[in-house]
Amino acid sequence: MEFEEMWSDRLKSLKGNAIREIFKLLANPNVVSFAGGFPTLGLLPKKEISAIANEILTGEDAEKILQYGGTEGYSPLLESGLNYAKRFGVQGEIKNTLVISGGQQGIDLMFKAFINKGDVVLVENPTYLACLHILKTYEGVAVGVDSDEDGINIEDLENKIKTYRPKIFYVVADFSNPTGKTLSLEKRKAICEITAKYGVIVIEDNPYGEIRFSGEKLPSIKSFDKTGNVVYVTSFSKTIAPGLRTGIAVGDERIIRKMTIGKQAVDVHTSNLSQAIVDLYLRRGLLQPHLKEIIPVYKSKKEAMYGAIQKYMPLDRVKFTNPDGGLFIWGEFFDKSVDLDKCFMDCVTKTDTAYVSGSSFFAKEGITNCLRLNYSNASIEQIENGIKKLGNYFKENL
Ligand SMILES: Cc1ncc(COP(=O)(O)O)c(C=O)c1O
Structure with missing residues (x-):
């Protein structure tokens, strides 16, 4: 069947969310991704959640929970x-x-x-x-x-x-x-x-x-x-x-x-x-102890990424934020003609490291000199190596 003429006006010209599309490209396990915004695996509170879920589903309100x-x-x-x-x-x-x-x-x-x-x-x-x-x-x-x-x-x-x-x-x-x-x-x-x-x-x-x-x-x-x-x-x-x-x-x-x-x-x-x-x-007050566990890990990852940026990025040409929290660092090349959309695939292929180009985050199209880096989903070692490779790529190619 030919769907092209049938899509709704709302969705016909809409492309997939850029990050969801990148995930497909990053199926290769060798690629270190700074692209997503996922919590750190290993830190999700699965023990507490499975105990609570078990309690709910074996408790007297189980059917109420399984009902509409x-x-x-x-x-x-x-x-x-x-x-x-x-x-x-x-x-x-x-x-x-x-x-x-x-x-x-x-x-x-x-x-x-x-x-x-x-x-x-x-x-x-x-x-x-x-x-x-x-x-x-x-x-x-x-x-x-x-x-x-x-x-x-x-x-x-x-x-x-x-x-x-x-x-x-x-x-x-x-x-x-x-x-x-x-x-x-x-x-x-x-x-x-x-x-x-x-x-x-x-x-x-x-x-x-x-x-x-x-x-x-x-x-x-x-x-x-x-x-x-x-x-x-x-x-x-x-x-x-x-x-x-x-x-x-x-x-x-x-x-x-x-x-x-x-x-x-x-x-x-x-x-x-x-x-x-x-x-x-x-x-049950489980959130505060959990936050106490995850915040120092995210903090150390952010510090590792920011530290590696200071060592390896061409800082005469690009500046980065140093956030007090959250999951992301943002970079902006001073030269607005730098095109981080165009070099994305080349960069992933050559460095096995992925960023998200900033263009998708602007209301206006065509702003290509920015990038977002996520630090929560990579190990400290991957962060150090990945930023080094990205920094070298940027120095040589942009
Ligand atoms: C700013 C912001 N708002 C909302 C969300 C949506 O998150 P969720 O729908 O998982 O709560 C995200 C997720 O990355 C986010 O970064």
Whole structure:
């Protein structure tokens, strides 16, 4: 059958998410990948999760868990998940809370609720690539806002709001993906004020806030929200396990209701088993000891990568971020004509090392002089060797 003429307008010109496509290329086990954003294997809490799962499935509520559940979420998790969000100063009640199948679903449901064809969403320059991808599936238009060392440029945000009249501003305040940057306290407050003033909804996406190596934890943008225009989205993917596909959204009751209606049409509800596991994991206080175990490992990997960058990268031509947390370091060549898309395959073939080219993280096409490096999914030795090979490749070829 010929499908080309049959695809929906929404998806016909859409290519696969760049990173998902790279995974296919990286099936070769010899390739060291700095491309993904996976938690470190060996650190996922499988012993605790399997004990909890066993307890749930042999307990008296086992059939309740295996039955259909409410779209809003499993009641105990609505409570424990909301308490978890409160760690970042998020205010709300159960009626403001929705369990989502990962943070990515939170973004999807927000766009589903608000975005018509041609509607503008402001994003950071660069931003989380799946946000751009999801937006395209709703035929929305992403416009990038410039970024300083401490995140979004507030003046540019206000200018872009006035020029484009966006419905939504999407932002990762803590250890952003891809840059690892964190928004200062002043900027969090300013974002709240400006977006409230112009009636722009904010999606504050916070999957990495708990993965902090140094510096003080900052209150969320949502904690300064006086008008209900900020929707806070968080996820247990990076703190417990991504395969559980569980997260929490907190926002204005009317928005949460609309997201719930959207979710009914997608997956009915997040897996009850995942929800019950996450709930008991949180209630039993297992998260803090787990974070205490994983944070030093991520920190040492970040330090190994940043240290290797200092030794091997051509730093007269490229600068890198040195994040206080999260999973990513971002590099930017000063020469904008450097094309990291074009040399990607050649680089992987010659060095057996993969990065993600930065072009997929920008609202605007054609920015090819940046790259994202992930440090959580490689060993310290692989990080040292991989960065050395990448550095040499860049010195010789770019
Ligand atoms: C900024 C950001 N938001 C959301 C997600 C989605 O994660 P999940 O759907 O697994 O919660 C990710 C995952 O990498 C991310 O980096």
